[in-house]
Amino acid sequence: MTAPRLAAVALPVPLFTTFTYAVPPALAARVVPGARVVVPLRGGREVGIVTALDATLPEGVAAKPIADAPDAEPALTPSLLELARWIAERYATPVGLVLRAMLPTALAQASRAAPAGRETAVVAIARAFPTLMERDAFFKRSPAQRGLYESLEGMGGHAALTHLTGQLGIARTVITALEKRGAVRITRHASMRDPFAVRDRARGGDDGGADGAARLVPTDAQRAAVNALVASEPGEIALLHGITGSGKTLVYIELLRHVLEVQGKGAIVLVPEIALTPQTVDRFRAAFGDKVAVLHSALSDGERLDAWRALRRGERRIAVGARSAVFAPIADLGAVIVDEEHEASYKQGEAPRYHARDVAIARGRHEGAVVVLGSATPSLETWRAAQEGRARLLTLPMRAGAGALPRVEVVNLAAPHAPTVDPVRVALSEPLERAIGDTLARGEQVILLLNRRGFASFVQCPACGWVAECPNCSISLTAHKAPARWVCHYCQHQEAPAEACPRCATPVLQMRGLGTQQVERLVGERFPRATVARMDVDTTSGKWAHVEILDRVGRGEVDILLGTQMIAKGLDFPNVTLVGVIDADVGINLPDFRSSERTFQLLAQVAGRAGRGAKVGRVIIQTRAPDHHAVRCAMTHDYASFVRQELAARTSPAYPPEVQLANVLLSGEGQDDVARAAQQAADWLARLLATKKVAGLALVGPAPCPIERVEGRWRWHLLVKATDAPALTRVGRYFAERFKPDAAGVRVTWDRDPVSLL
Numbered sequence: 001m002t003a004p005r006l007a008a009v010a011l012p013v014p015l016f017t018t019f020t021y022a023v024p025p026a027l028a029a030r031v032v033p034g035a036r037v038v039v040p041l042r043g044g045r046e047v048g049i050v051t052a053l054d055a056t057l058p059e060g061v062a063a064k065p066i067a068d069a070p071d072a073e074p075a076l077t078p079s080l081l082e083l084a085r086w087i088a089e090r091y092a093t094p095v096g097l098v099l100r101a102m103l104p105t106a107l108a109q110a111s112r113a114a115p116a117g118r119e120t121a122v123v124a125i126a127r128a129f130p131t132l133m134e135r136d137a138f139f140k141r142s143p144a145q146r147g148l149y150e151s152l153e154g155m156g157g158h159a160a161l162t163h164l165t166g167q168l169g170i171a172r173t174v175i176t177a178l179e180k181r182g183a184v185r186i187t188r189h190a191s192m193r194d195p196f197a198v199r200d201r202a203r204g205g206d207d208g209g210a211d212g213a214a215r216l217v218p219t220d221a222q223r224a225a226v227n228a229l230v231a232s233e234p235g236e237i238a239l240l241h242g243i244t245g246s247g248k249t250l251v252y253i254e255l256l257r258h259v260l261e262v263q264g265k266g267a268i269v270l271v272p273e274i275a276l277t278p279q280t281v282d283r284f285r286a287a288f289g290d291k292v293a294v295l296h297s298a299l300s301d302g303e304r305l306d307a308w309r310a311l312r313r314g315e316r317r318i319a320v321g322a323r324s325a326v327f328a329p330i331a332d333l334g335a336v337i338v339d340e341e342h343e344a345s346y347k348q349g350e351a352p353r354y355h356a357r358d359v360a361i362a363r364g365r366h367e368g369a370v371v372v373l374g375s376a377t378p379s380l381e382t383w384r385a386a387q388e389g390r391a392r393l394l395t396l397p398m399r400a401g402a403g404a405l406p407r408v409e410v411v412n413l414a415a416p417h418a419p420t421v422d423p424v425r426v427a428l429s430e431p432l433e434r435a436i437g438d439t440l441a442r443g444e445q446v447i448l449l450l451n452r453r454g455f456a457s458f459v460q461c462p463a464c465g466w467v468a469e470c471p472n473c474s475i476s477l478t479a480h481k482a483p484a485r486w487v488c489h490y491c492q493h494q495e496a497p498a499e500a501c502p503r504c505a506t507p508v509l510q511m512r513g514l515g516t517q518q519v520e521r522l523v524g525e526r527f528p529r530a531t532v533a534r535m536d537v538d539t540t541s542g543k544w545a546h547v548e549i550l551d552r553v554g555r556g557e558v559d560i561l562l563g564t565q566m567i568a569k570g571l572d573f574p575n576v577t578l579v580g581v582i583d584a585d586v587g588i589n590l591p592d593f594r595s596s597e598r599t600f601q602l603l604a605q606v607a608g609r610a611g612r613g614a615k616v617g618r619v620i621i622q623t624r625a626p627d628h629h630a631v632r633c634a635m636t637h638d639y640a641s642f643v644r645q646e647l648a649a650r651t652s653p654a655y656p657p658e659v660q661l662a663n664v665l666l667s668g669e670g671q672d673d674v675a676r677a678a679q680q681a682a683d684w685l686a687r688l689l690a691t692k693k694v695a696g697l698a699l700v701g702p703a704p705c706p707i708e709r710v711e712g713r714w715r716w717h718l719l720v721k722a723t724d725a726p727a728l729t730r731v732g733r734y735f736a737e738r739f740k741p742d743a744a745g746v747r748v749t750w751d752r753d754p755v756s757l758l
Contacts, residue, residue: 007066024065035071079333229370267319453517477493491710556575600634665716680742
């Protein structure tokens, strides 16, 4: 008897192994590498991905049969399987978790087939009339049927049934009668659930067609960048360093035109948080119309699945999306663009903890696609790669349209000043208040940045110093208004405000520190005729809430846009001439090696929102640290000087890009258990490095995390610094597979390339 063929199947479980299953003959044609299969597991059924055929089993062990292979073709291409193996190796994570992350949520269901999209009934001409005589004879007594037939001719031979009956008012009985006579036929086609339909209707039209971006003519610098990218070798990496407003998006669009129309290939465009960059997405849709599929987490499972399927079938050739769009199933990939490559949102916070920028580089290398990393404030890692020749540096040194960078002024909040009882001074210095008034008087718009939501940072008793703290996290509670509540921004714990201090019974508690809600109230009181829109997590929970706020700004319905860091990204409003930073010190002194870099990037990016049209822009930064190099360099738009100073600070002690880094995080409910487990992990790694004589790696710690407790779990960590990247990969995989803490309930995380150590 012939032994059944065996398949290796990766399942989304936290185990560094694949499982072996027998392939039933009836499913043999569909069980191929990359195919989704349904297998028995833990008394139920689970969806896995076939990674290889002709697997082996230990002697005497029988493989359970695969229950189903629901798709007609593999869900993942060979190149994506190869990429999954690279991610699993680099980030020391099970390949099954990587493969699950590559698929839409709807394809993870253990059902016969993934949920289908809606079907559209289409009426198409089925019979031609070569002569006018034949047509007159056929429609002699049926003028309504003739009108329907000739309407279809005018629309290219087919039209949606709903369009005919709804927009054109054709009776359903007329269509049915003509179908019975064989002149037309009605078929049903799967249609994409269009997440942009509501937005397009609200904006009064469609996406603009293919001419929306064609009217823009590249500058000489933009054309030089496009020519260099077009001439790139397969797999080459380019850093497009362009100041804010220099027109990086147009360079992307011109490159994509070449990739689609000349090379006949597809492309991926990554943006940091797609819901926050609707203007950028609109420009791609205006340039390429229905060739674009948009992928992001705000869409429903069905919408994401429809977009994924359209890309997999080749019906759409450009994927635009956030982090996970790097896995878009595009065959014959020609380009991968990572816009605002410095953004921390490209790092996945849960397993698999990949960095989308680095995955994009790896995918471009695997598939021979040019990779473009674009930013006005590149990450230090990318800048170092360009300086060392591992990435080609392309620059856009001037704003498009001959616009000038805005003038930046710093207001020193720490400077001595006369006491005041004016509550507005808590948020707005006199220079910033005057500038807002002058800007509004000219009919221009203002953006105000405060990277702290809520009403007040914390609540404190003035008598005994008690501070309201989260019961689950080592963090103070943030005061919110409307409704009044105290909220933890880490675990989302909420409680009603106390009427008195629980420690000393003092009846009056004081709110300390500014939040966006308080600034909104103060600005509204000082400028009562201005329309103020607040954009933070609390106001943008709806599916299109971000977009609706920004569309109002674009239509001139908002005078002052106030928000957190989400307003610093990708906005282009020509009538915004003033940007005010309420407090530049938020985050500048956090115990994290990237705090200065993040502050400079945020200040430089939000400053770039001013003066993007013909009008001159102005930026006012309020700070108590005017001499900090992040503030000084943002004030002069001097990225090069910031890089020189920041790189010097990363040398001793060494941090990226001087070394590569892994953060080993241990957490648990018992404080002592976690501390012991952290020391155990450090000792285990030290013995490994000594026994295996691993060079180029150093351990730092263990120590409690800066935020020691989150969601009821105590947290310790230790750092592994490496000058030998392959050695870090090997040690990470070995540690993740073999280290087990003695204490039960302690979780261990190996986080390669962390963007924060908090």
